[in-house]
Amino acid sequence: VPLVAVQALSDLRTVAPGSRALETSQDRGTEKQFFVDLGLSTAPFRTISDLDELRDALGAVGAPAILKTRRFGYDGKGQVRIDHHHDAEPAWEAIGKVPAILEGRVDFDLEVSVIAARSFDGGVVCYDPGENVHQQGILRTTRVPARISPSLARRATGIAGQIADALNYVGVLGVELFVVNDELLVNEIAPRVHNSGHWTQNGCVVDQFEQHIRAILGRPLGDGRRYSDVIMTNLIGEQVEHLDESWSDPDTALHLYGKHPVLPDRKMGHLNRIVRRV
Numbered sequence: 001v002p003l004v005a006v007q008a009l010s011d012l013r014t015v016a017p018g019s020r021a022l023e024t025s026q027d028r029g030t031e032k033q034f035f036v037d038l039g040l041s042t043a044p045f046r047t048i049s050d051l052d053e054l055r056d057a058l059g060a061v062g063a064p065a066i067l068k069t070r071r072f073g074y075d076g077k078g079q080v081r082i083d084h085h086h087d088a089e090p091a092w093e094a095i096g097k098v099p100a101i102l103e104g105r106v107d108f109d110l111e112v113s114v115i116a117a118r119s120f121d122g123g124v125v126c127y128d129p130g131e132n133v134h135q136q137g138i139l140r141t142t143r144v145p146a147r148i149s150p151s152l153a154r155r156a157t158g159i160a161g162q163i164a165d166a167l168n169y170v171g172v173l174g175v176e177l178f179v180v181n182d183e184l185l186v187n188e189i190a191p192r193v194h195n196s197g198h199w200t201q202n203g204c205v206v207d208q209f210e211q212h213i214r215a216i217l218g219r220p221l222g223d224g225r226r227y228s229d230v231i232m233t234n235l236i237g238e239q240v241e242h243l244d245e246s247w248s249d250p251d252t253a254l255h256l257y258g259k260h261p262v263l264p265d266r267k268m269g270h271l272n273r274i275v276r277r278v
């Protein structure tokens with residue numbers, strides 16, 4: 001969605017989540033700088049707009065690194081890994097020679113995300129952090145609770161609240177973080193319901209989708225406390241055609257998106273397996 005369209009609409013109507021969130025998250029460079037300005041930690045990064053800048057950035061950030069287009073990336077698209085300094089030119093060509101950011105590759109212990117909801121009156125409710133596993137840049141599984149200490153979980157939800165406040169955000173927001181020892185690095189935000197929040201459909205009274213609608217309609221936020229430990233598994237591409245084993249479990253709920261056609265890296269649905277009732 002073009003930013004100017006949302007800005008123009010905002011003069012006429014209440015718009016939630018609002019143009020600030022869109023502006024910030026549409027551009028990875030703006031987004032990362034926003035985290036830094038909030039005093040949050042991120043992977044080391046540089047914004048680049050030509051091959052010379054990329055070479056300089058590689059010198060500063062060091063290899064291994066990941067080159068990401070500033071705009072239009074999702075599910076690992078628009079990203080290239082750089083293992084050596086001499087890979088700069090092929091990487092620059094691979095992303096189509098467009099403005100990008102170079103990030104140092106973080107050797108994280110695990111990845112977590114927080115799904116936060118913020119209402120018009122500034123109240124913030126967070127779901128328990130989920131622990132995410134990605135392969136080839138695509139989310140495969142989210143498990144709750146994440147295997148992090150309660151204090152780290154509180155810090156993670158605190159960061160999500162801080163980001164939502166700074167954006168004057170209204171609605172549901174996903175915040176992705178890397179856990180490195182006792183440190184949290186913010187990776188990116190998603191100004192919407194998020195794949196790593198799909199577990200809430202079978203783990204909470206009010207899931208992230210209803211929570212978003214409640215928030216943007218100015219309704220009271222719902223109860224987002226987790227009543228079950230859940231493992232959410234994405235059905236990617238052909239996996240959706242082989243459900244025989246995974247879906248025979250009575251504690252597993254299937255969610256299909258009705259997308260056609262089935263493509264190799266396309267998210268077609270997900271399974272929520274209840275592993276424990278809490």
Ligand SMILES: Nc1ncnc2c1ncn2[C@@H]1O[C@H](COP(=O)(O)OP(=O)(O)OP(=O)(O)O)[C@@H](O)[C@H]1O
Nearest residue numbers: 043066073074075076077103104105106134137188
């Ligand atoms: N700097 C980094 N260091 C280590 N791993 C990274 C880094 N950046 C990205 N990754 C890995 O690649 C995944 C996808 O990257 P990122 O979230 O930046 O891109 P995306 O394409 O916007 O993803 P999505 O929209 O699916 O969340 C991350 O969740 C992580 O597993």
Ligand SMILES: [Mg+2]
Nearest residue numbers: 075176187188
């Ligand atoms: Mg991501």
